[in-house]
Amino acid sequence: MLSSFDGYYNLGRIAKRIGNDGECQAIIDTTNPEEYIELESVFVEQNGSLIPFFIYTLQFLSKTKIRLQFEDVGLSELAPLIGHGIYLPLSSLPILDDKTFYHFEVEGFTAVDDTNNETIGIVEQVVDNPGHPIIVVFRDEKEILIPKTEEIFKKIDRKNKTIYLSLPPGLLNIYLS
Numbered sequence: 001m002l003s004s005f006d007g008y009y010n011l012g013r014i015a016k017r018i019g020n021d022g023e024c025q026a027i028i029d030t031t032n033p034e035e036y037i038e039l040e041s042v043f044v045e046q047n048g049s050l051i052p053f054f055i056y057t058l059q060f061l062s063k064t065k066i067r068l069q070f071e072d073v074g075l076s077e078l079a080p081l082i083g084h085g086i087y088l089p090l091s092s093l094p095i096l097d098d099k100t101f102y103h104f105e106v107e108g109f110t111a112v113d114d115t116n117n118e119t120i121g122i123v124e125q126v127v128d129n130p131g132h133p134i135i136v137v138f139r140d141e142k143e144i145l146i147p148k149t150e151e152i153f154k155k156i157d158r159k160n161k162t163i164y165l166s167l168p169p170g171l172l173n174i175y176l177s
């Protein structure tokens with residue numbers, strides 16, 4: 001999901017405290033959690049601003065949950081952070097090729113059917129779904145759900161804010177009829 005902070009993306013949120021040493025559990029939303037094992041700092045949303053926090057310890061509990069402790073943050077300083085978003089600068093993301101994209105980055109892009117160069121609509125969001133993500137596109141106030149599979153997703157043109165898809169015959173008609 002695109003964050004409301006320009007130049008940053010939402011990695012997740014601080015879910016709860018763990019124990020009495022200032023440790024917490026965070027829920028993260030990422031396809032590749034291993035990319036964050038060396039994370040040194042994060043920004044936490046507080047009162048409409050992003051405040052930097054340095055990480056003292058970080059341990060993966062599962063693909064979506066991490067245990068972490070911030071430097072110089074005890075139990076009393078941690079309490080106001082519970083439930084708040086964790087952000088990282090967009091510049092920290094690895095650059096992707098034209099065959100892959102971050103889900104948040106295509107929000108607002110134009111989706112085009114590559115087989116006939118027809119505009120499908122505007123990408124509202126990409127939703128994680130068991131099996132494969134779903135690209136949610138709006139056209140004429142109608143919601144179109146397109147599975148993001150290797151066969152359907154063809155490429156992304158970041159410069160022109162366009163994603164190219166090869167829709168199966170009849171898929172678009174299901175939503176527009």
